[in-house]
Amino acid sequence: xxxxxxxxxxxRIMRLDIEERPGLWPSMxxxxxxxVKEADDSWSHPLVEPRNKDWxxxxxxxxxxxxxxxxxxxxxxWINNSNGQVQIVILISVHKDSKRIVFEKYFPKxxxxxxxxxxxxxxxIPDLIATTEVCYGxxxxxxxxxxxxxxFQRLVGxxxxxxEKDVILxxxxxxxxxxxxFEHDGFPPLRLARYSAPHMLTSHLNSGxxxxxxxx
Numbered sequence: 001x002x003x004x005x006x007x008x009x010x011x012r013i014m015r016l017d018i019e020e021r022p023g024l025w026p027s028m029x030x031x032x033x034x035x036v037k038e039a040d041d042s043w044s045h046p047l048v049e050p051r052n053k054d055w056x057x058x059x060x061x062x063x064x065x066x067x068x069x070x071x072x073x074x075x076x077x078w079i080n081n082s083n084g085q086v087q088i089v090i091l092i093s094v095h096k097d098s099k100r101i102v103f104e105k106y107f108p109k110x111x112x113x114x115x116x117x118x119x120x121x122x123x124x125i126p127d128l129i130a131t132t133e134v135c136y137g138x139x140x141x142x143x144x145x146x147x148x149x150x151x152f153q154r155l156v157g158x159x160x161x162x163x164e165k166d167v168i169l170x171x172x173x174x175x176x177x178x179x180x181x182f183e184h185d186g187f188p189p190l191r192l193a194r195y196s197a198p199h200m201l202t203s204h205l206n207s208g209x210x211x212x213x214x215x216x
Contacts, residue, residue: 007043007150010167020156029055031081037074043155055082057155062092068102075106075126084108084124087154099137099182101174103148105130136178143171 028038042056059078061071068091075089091104109127132145148169152160155167 006169006173007155007167011156014164016156016164029078029081031077033081035077035081037077037081039078055085057086057157058088058090058150059086060090060092062094065093065095065102068093072104072126075104079106079108079124079126082108082124083121084110088150089126090148094181096182099135099178101134101136101178101181103130103132103134103145103174104128105132105148107154132174134174134178136175136182141175141178143174147171148174 028036030036039056039059040062041060043058044056059075061074063071071091071093075091078086078089086108089106091102091106093102093104095101105128106126107129108124111123111125130146130149132143132148135142135144150167150169152164152166156164160166
């Protein structure tokens with residue numbers, strides 16, 4: 001899976017200790033009320049944070065465009081039911097007719113505390129942090145919005161030091177993912193493997209800008 005491989009690749013380059021590297025986490029989870037949900041992909045590192053063993057740090061959900069409302073409901077489910085332990089939710093919506101992919105990134109945001117009957121508990125809601133649109137149908141294909149970034153502290157559970165930094169999915173990688181989806185019918189995008197490692201690419205996207213690839 002492209003996301004999993006890229007996370008592992010970039011963390012390995014940072015020489016992160018093996019016990020701190022987030023690992024693939026069981027994708028089936030049960031909420032406090034008994035509701036069950038399965039993510040397309042999720043990561044955590046229970047050796048570092050045993051108290052967080054029941055919930056992943058990062059969840060990725062993907063679907064076709066018509067299912068975006070359902071994906072957003074899923075983001076709310078993960079963040080609310082985990083009581084904010086899920087630190088990042090990435091939603092991926094594929095629009096095959098217009099050859100577009102929309103990435104939405106959410107963080108948990110504390111809401112109004114409520115009474116559970118025994119004590120007050122803070123509810124968490126999804127807070128939309130960034131939207132990135134890959135327009136493969138444009139001539140030439142473009143990326144609008146920021147690179148898809150997984151913040152190091154949210155991914156690993158501590159602040160970065162020395163060469164450690166955020167994991168970034170650069171525009172070139174996003175365009176190659178789009179190429180696999182629309183030219184080779186590779187869906188869902190999490191199962192794609194044809195891409196160039198972003199750390200070997202020279203250009204990157206400033207937040208809020210648009211990127212156009214080099215001539216093919």
